[in-house]
Each structure stands twice: as C-alpha cells, then as structure tokens.
Amino acid sequence: MIGNGKTSGVIADELFLSTHTIDTHRENIKRKLGLKNAAELSRHAVQFLLENPCLLTDSGTASCRDHWTPCIRAVPQKQPR
Numbered sequence: 001m002i003g004n005g006k007t008s009g010v011i012a013d014e015l016f017l018s019t020h021t022i023d024t025h026r027e028n029i030k031r032k033l034g035l036k037n038a039a040e041l042s043r044h045a046v047q048f049l050l051e052n053p054c055l056l057t058d059s060g061t062a063s064c065r066d067h068w069t070p071c072i073r074a075v076p077q078k079q080p081r
Contacts (some may be wrong), residue, residue, distance in 0.1 A: 002026070003045030 001011045008022040015022075026041060035041050 002029075002042060003049040005042075 001014070006014075008019050008026065011017075012019045012022045026038070030036070030038075030041050033041075033044060035044060
C-alpha cells in the first residue's frame, strides 16, 4: 500500500485501523529496514513492487495468476536453528 502511494489515513480507512497504528507500523518498518525517513520508505516500497509485479494490482491484492512468469516473493523465510 505504501508502494502504491497511499497515505497513512487512506491505509487506515481501508484496513479499519487508526492512523496512529499505521504510523507506528511505518516507523517499525523503517527501523527494521534501516531507513532514515518517509521518502526512503516510499522508494523502498516502490522498488519492491517493481521487482514483484504480481503484487501490482488495481484492487491492492496479491495475485500471480494474471502473469505468465512466476512471481518472486521477497518474504523472508525463517531459518532453521
């Protein structure tokens, strides 16, 4: 949603959450990715969507069935200990 340029208010409305909750999530994402500001977070989110075209849908849902090429999911997997 961030990569699609949605504001915290719009995301909060769509997910039925408070704007404060979305802002907290944004701050946590920035901290975990080592990003300094909102511009870096937006750039990172857009880059992620460009590298994962199956996530670029008008409805905002993830769908790979419309593409001929397999989708690369950049979701980190838990490593065995």
